[in-house]
Amino acid sequence: MLNKLKDILEKFNTKINEIETLEQLEQIKQDFSGKDSPLIPILKSIKSASPEERQEVGKLANDVKIEISTKLNAKFDTFQKNILKEKLASEKIDVSLVGTDIKFGTKHPLNLVIEEISDIFTEIGYEMVDGQEVEQDLFNFQNLNLPIGHPARDMQDTFYINDEIVMRTHCTNMTARMLTELSKQKTNEKNLAAISYGNVYRRDDDDATHSHQFMQIDGFAVGQKVSFANLKWILKYMCQRLFNENVNIRLRPSFFPFTEPSVEVDVSCFKCEGKGCSLCKQSGWIEILGAGMINEQVMELNGLDPKTTTGLAFGIGVERIAMLKFGINNIRSFYENNVKFLDQFKFYGE
Ligand SMILES: [Zn+2]
The missing domain is CATH 3.30.930.10 (Bira Bifunctional Protein; Domain 2)
Incomplete structure (x- = not known):
């Protein structure tokens, strides 16, 4: 079970380092932290393990869960910052540009x-x-x-x-x-x-x-x-x-x-x-x-x-x-x- 957990983490790390789009990130989130997460069957099977194993596997499973969740959040953060940066760049106003003059009439x-x-x-x-x-x-x-x-x-x-x-x-x-x-x-x-x-x-x-x-x-x-x-x-x-x-x-x-x-x-x-x-x-x-x-x-x-x-x-x-x-x-x-x-x-x- 320990090896399975390490495998999951390794797979997750490889995938998260390869992603390029927000859609891919959403997919990984679903694959590793949603109701289809490979951690769920392992956590379920802990009940039947010996007390020592239960403790060891339980701790590792928890660590893996936290690591996955932390890395996912960090990745989402980075994407959001990039999106904001792009938006700002595209909407940027150059205040140093010469403006257009509004012509006012004058009294004769x-x-x-x-x-x-x-x-x-x-x-x-x-x-x-x-x-x-x-x-x-x-x-x-x-x-x-x-x-x-x-x-x-x-x-x-x-x-x-x-x-x-x-x-x-x-x-x-x-x-x-x-x-x-x-x-x-x-x-x-x-x-x-x-x-x-x-x-x-x-x-x-x-x-x-x-x-x-x-x-x-x-x-x-x-x-x-x-x-x-x-x-x-x-x-x-x-x-x-x-x-x-x-x-x-x-x-x-x-x-x-x-x-x-x-x-x-x-x-x-x-x-x-x-x-x-x-x-x-x-x-x-x-x-x-x-x-x-x-x-x-x-x-x-x-x-x-x-x-x-x-x-x-x-x-x-x-x-x-x-x-x-x-x-x-x-x-x-x-x-x-x-x-x-x-x-x-x-x-x-x-
Ligand atoms: Zn005079």
């Missing part, structure tokens, strides 16, 4: 300027309004003190849709509309402050600084005691927020049909701090917008009483501000949709 520089200016004004109580680009002659011209045939209409070469409808030449059309709306309100005190923005159109030849379509921001505030001092304050406040807190402003008399008095507003050069540089053409000042007190005629034309209601107004060219702020020389860059150009504004304001 003109929108950045509009957002910045609208933030400045909405923070201090101005309403923000959009408006129609196709407008009645009435609101674009007549109610702004530019009656039909007025010579000042020539200042703005206009695209006419027909005799009564134009492509708006400025955002001031919204000022006329809002003043008219305000005049219909039943309150005695007429108070309103608003900013309108959007595209405007002029029959201009396009060049580096002119475009037939451009963007404006137009603002006004009307009330019982709105004064020229308020206008100066608001313009300086806006310039300091827009450029830097050290800039100053300078007002020069000018003419616009819808304001009286009218002023051109210069800001002290934010690049050279007034010393003179190429940006300010050595003058230390940069012209940035037009403004004034709303003309009494305009108040009356829109149904308001100029004796009780006064107002300030200003118009800003968005491209001009963007060109100054971002150092852009050609106005056409804004409309070409060149991704390389637009990408430069990716991190602005972050």
